[in-house]
Amino acid sequence: MTRSPHVLYGLPHSLYTGPARAYLRKQGIAYVERTPRSEPFARDILPVIGRSIIPVMVTPEGEIVQDSVDIIDHFEANGAASLSAYPPGPRQTFVALLLQLYGNQGLLRAAMHYRWTYYDQQARFLDHAFAAGAPLEAVQNVMRRMQSYLPGLGVTPETIPLIEQGFEDLLDILDAHFSVHPYLLGAIPSLGDYGLLGPLFAHLGRDPVPADIMKRRAPAVFRWVERMNAPDLDITDLPDAAGWVEDDGVPETLEPLIAHMGQEMGPELADKVAFLAEHVRKIAPKDGDPVSAKPHQRTIGTTPSTYRGVAAEVGVQPYLLYLVGRVRRQLQSMSGDDRAWALDLLGRHGLRAAFDGELGVAVDRRNHIEVWAAA
Incomplete structure (x- = not known):
């Protein structure tokens, strides 16, 4: 019997669908893309993930994976990637x-x-x-x-x-x-x-x-x-x-690109991470508690910050910590000259505050929603 392809629920104009689609193409993984307006999405997917969000991938075995970051890691972890997106060094x-x-x-x-x-x-x-x-x-x-x-x-x-x-x-x-x-x-x-x-x-x-x-x-x-x-x-x-x-x-x-990243989001990143750390200190969540009252609620507050020196009040999404945590774990795994190199790179471009030192808070994803987790 021919093995069923993976099903990717997404849309052409969706920012987060694009990386998952490109990855599936690059790896030669058989898939079909369907709109989230289809009946199977409403019938089979929404009751499981609890919110209307894309991309969502369904494997031939029926496993549901949500978020382009997790979709890529799903194949990387299963050894299905013919061209790993993780560099060797x-x-x-x-x-x-x-x-x-x-x-x-x-x-x-x-x-x-x-x-x-x-x-x-x-x-x-x-x-x-x-x-x-x-x-x-x-x-x-x-x-x-x-x-x-x-x-x-x-x-x-x-x-x-x-x-x-x-x-x-x-x-x-x-x-x-x-x-x-x-x-x-x-x-x-x-x-x-x-x-x-x-x-x-x-x-x-x-x-x-x-x-x-x-x-x-x-x-x-x-x-x-x-x-x-x-x-x-x-x-x-x-x-x-x-x-x-x-x-x-x-x-x-790439040095100018990382310098540009620091200019574009360095202060805001530090302000948001500080907001989230203080928020967790106040509410003292248990490990596994949802980060927001409702699964579809992505922003839990606002914080004053700056963008290229201009004041701006910006929304804070706990999902940010999910991605920050990936960088922090890689930094923590590095040692010697490699770690010193990474810290110097962050420091030169105003990005070190969010990644170095004890944070006391982390965000994980369990059962398709973001939850608070031990740092």
């Missing part, structure tokens, strides 16, 4: 996890800004994407809710010029790197590539306004977006590239 793995965090969380502000602030200029494209065959009226409430998230992401009249400058700076940095390397750490896509792909494909590489900026300003970045979505390595334009960068090396062209 500790330094490259640390950078890959750090940039996975940046793509997953640090680029949300730019992704959502360009999608919704410029809605009038790309309305036909977005209406078509969100409707996906359904009546437009049925999804207008969803689109309005998405637009309402902008202030909590720090998108304000004062920050918008800085957000757009930051996006252009990022494109320049990545264009220089992808002009000589097909992926972040050589000729194999890492966790960092998949993390960056989410916003740089679904929002910034598809929506007309930012995609036009990307194509005109950074063609090598747009080429990388194409490459990431190809079912093979797709490096014909960089034929001399092969494997990971040798000797656990981190290309010099």
